[in-house]
Amino acid sequence: MKRNRQRRAKSKGANRVVTLRPPPYSTLTVGEKAEYGRSIDLLYDLRQGEDPYTTLLRKHGLSSRKARRYLGTNLLGGGTPGKRVRASKTDRLVRELMFPTPFG
Numbered sequence: 001m002k003r004n005r006q007r008r009a010k011s012k013g014a015n016r017v018v019t020l021r022p023p024p025y026s027t028l029t030v031g032e033k034a035e036y037g038r039s040i041d042l043l044y045d046l047r048q049g050e051d052p053y054t055t056l057l058r059k060h061g062l063s064s065r066k067a068r069r070y071l072g073t074n075l076l077g078g079g080t081p082g083k084r085v086r087a088s089k090t091d092r093l094v095r096e097l098m099f100p101t102p103f104g
Helices: 030-048 053-060 064-074
Strands: 006-008 017-019
Touching: 030 053, 030 064
Parallel strands: none
Antiparallel strands: 006 017
16 A cells, blocks of 8 residues: 655645654554664664664665655655755654563
8 A cells, every 4th residue: 555655735825745744653563563663773773873874774674765654754854865864863753662571
């Protein structure tokens, strides 16, 4: 199923593009949740300055389109050729936490 991530604004004479939010975490399938987790890891590494953006995409097994789908406006720049992609300083993305239990 193709999802249109951008829509044209439907107000008077508006020619700007409105970027949609990432999909809600609760609606993702198991495979999409795995991609979402890898994109969160990508965002973390991008903030730490580990490697360039394209190297990190390969390291985490994501395409640029998938990273933009899950991270949305948390990836800044890169819209035009020659502009660097960088991470926003903060985000409000859902992260899956694991707590230790008595059984491991």
